[in-house]
């Protein structure tokens with residue numbers, strides 16, 4: 451505040467001396483820059499305590515068979531496709547073919563059927579065994595193509611963008627719409643076992659820790675109930691971002707960005723793993739995704755330096771902006787400069 455008063459005094463003196471308005475505005479901009487760090491902590495007073503995962507939800511279970519319970523619309527659709535369409539059709543066809551084989555073995559072996567039939571054609575059977583598989587495949591293709599189309603439908607305009615980057619062997623999550631901060635996510639070490647990640651605590655040392663091999667030091671936090679534009683890429687080799695309970699598997703390829711909509715229906719913690727063999731510690735780069743209601747997500751965003759609510763400027767830049775507008779672009783200083791230049795360009 452001292453420096454603020456000083457800068458303000460300089461402004462008054464400058465006015466008194468009859469200097470140009472531009473210089474006064476420049477000093478106001480400098481004042482705002484000085485004052486901003488003091489104001490920023492108050493505005494950015496976010497708070498966050500990691501959520502405790504629910505056992506058996508969003509994670510594998512002992513003796514589990516089949517697909518995890520789904521927590522997204524597309525996941526429920528995919529699970530229906532698997533459970534109601536594909537598995538019954540596969541079971542019926544397999545049992546039918548097995549029954550035919552058994553019938554042939556029992557009824558038409560050499561002992562039971564000494565005189566072989568000379569039948570070589572049966573038009574009705576040939577038409578049936580050609581048409582029936584075609585109809586079955588068309589029946590499967592209709593919901594299947596619909597599911598694929600829905601899975602890769604782009605995110606709506608204005609959707610929050612989050613970028614996941616695979617690294618050997620951890621994930622980083624960046625939030626370009628929230629001030630472009632980055633979260634580095636390492637697997638927690640396993641008590642009594644060789645250290646996997648130096649400087650990272652042991653799993654189970656905090657009350658909110660989930661299963662070993664799946665819990666991380668910094669989770670990927672997302673807002674619940676809204677479509678998110680998830681970008682996946684990699685920094686070194688090919689990785690794959692996969693969270694089974696959210697119907698999510700997307701390769702991270704160096705030099706390329708893959709995109710998919712992520713929509714989590716229920717607040718909670720959902721676990722996954724890198725699903726592309728990516729080197730020695732491939733098995734030690736889990737994904738822990740925490741879905742929070744909007745207000746809690748915003749509070750989490752504000753716990754990061756430079757964190758900002760979607761589309762808004764970080765507190766420091768927001769304070770500088772009005773003053774910077776008054777000043778000639780070239781005279782704005784510090785972090786605000788980029789924004790002022792961008793604003794002028796627009």
Ligand SMILES: [Cu+2]
Nearest residue numbers: 689690724728
């Ligand atoms: Cu990997």
